[in-house]
Amino acid sequence: MSSMFPLIVSGAEARRRGNRLIGPIDLQLEGKGATVVVGPNGSGKTTLLNLLHGTVRLARGHVQWQVNTEDARRMQSFVFQRPVMLRRSVIDNLAYPLVIRGQSARTAREAAASWAERIGLSAMKDRSATSLSGGEQQKLALARALITEPVVLFLDEPSASLDGRATRDIENLLLEQKAAGTRIIMSTHDMGQAKRLADDVVFLCNGHVAEKTSAAEFFAQPATLQAQAFLNGDIVE
Numbered sequence: 001m002s003s004m005f006p007l008i009v010s011g012a013e014a015r016r017r018g019n020r021l022i023g024p025i026d027l028q029l030e031g032k033g034a035t036v037v038v039g040p041n042g043s044g045k046t047t048l049l050n051l052l053h054g055t056v057r058l059a060r061g062h063v064q065w066q067v068n069t070e071d072a073r074r075m076q077s078f079v080f081q082r083p084v085m086l087r088r089s090v091i092d093n094l095a096y097p098l099v100i101r102g103q104s105a106r107t108a109r110e111a112a113a114s115w116a117e118r119i120g121l122s123a124m125k126d127r128s129a130t131s132l133s134g135g136e137q138q139k140l141a142l143a144r145a146l147i148t149e150p151v152v153l154f155l156d157e158p159s160a161s162l163d164g165r166a167t168r169d170i171e172n173l174l175l176e177q178k179a180a181g182t183r184i185i186m187s188t189h190d191m192g193q194a195k196r197l198a199d200d201v202v203f204l205c206n207g208h209v210a211e212k213t214s215a216a217e218f219f220a221q222p223a224t225l226q227a228q229a230f231l232n233g234d235i236v237e
């Protein structure tokens with residue numbers, strides 16, 4: 001278990017122009033496995049991930065890691081729903097996080113080449129990252145997030161617009177990382193994906209945590225009517 005955990009969230013709220021986006025959220029996350037955040041559109045999944053990662057300002061409450069803020073930031077990476085590519089080569093995109101952390105260009109490029117190989121993009125390593133397909137870009141974004149060896153990897157709907165094969169590649173990488181000890185906290189709309197990846201589930205409804213339970217329990221016996229309706233594919237109000 002990593003010394004950053006448990007992550008303790010208490011009374012946390014995010015607001016925008018006076019309106020509450022999510023919260024108050026009370027949640028405790030331990031240091032192992034994959035937590036998958038699910039819930040209807042607009043329930044607050046993206047906002048929650050950003051709040052935990054520190055990229056949405058807390059209007060109230062606390063998000064407490066067991067290390068100082070600077071160390072906590074250094075130990076996290078975030079993969080967005082739509083990959084953001086630098087207008088540089090594949091290899092330079094991969095090397096970038098290491099270069100800005102002060103590693104030599106040579107070491108960074110070596111690590112980048114090894115990651116390019118691992119994600120099957122070696123043959124394209126000198127191409128501009130912006131010319132890659134959506135699936136290739138998302139694999140690149142994931143590898144770029146992992147190259148710094150984060151303790152925690154956040155992902156917001158990482159395969160939302162990808163086909164089956166690209167989704168499978170992403171999931172395989174995530175399962176490998178999980179087995180290697182990376183703590184994964186992600187959102188998805190895809191319940192098949194949630195079942196394949198999750199150890200525990202946070203179910204959000206109207207900006208609140210309606211359930212936080214093991215994945216096995218959530219999918220077999222959701223405790224709330226909202227979660228039952230959500231899993232049945234009904235409209236959840």
Ligand SMILES: Nc1ncnc2c1ncn2[C@@H]1O[C@H](COP(=O)(O)OP(=O)(O)OP(=O)(O)O)[C@@H](O)[C@H]1O
Pocket residue numbers: 016021022039040041042043044045046047048
């Ligand atoms: N920048 C913003 N300004 C105003 N409202 C916002 C902003 N960002 C999010 N919201 C609102 O906060 C709520 C939660 O949004 P969020 O994107 O976190 O939900 P989500 O569960 O990720 O949704 P989806 O499944 O549609 O991606 C929604 O009502 C949304 O409209």
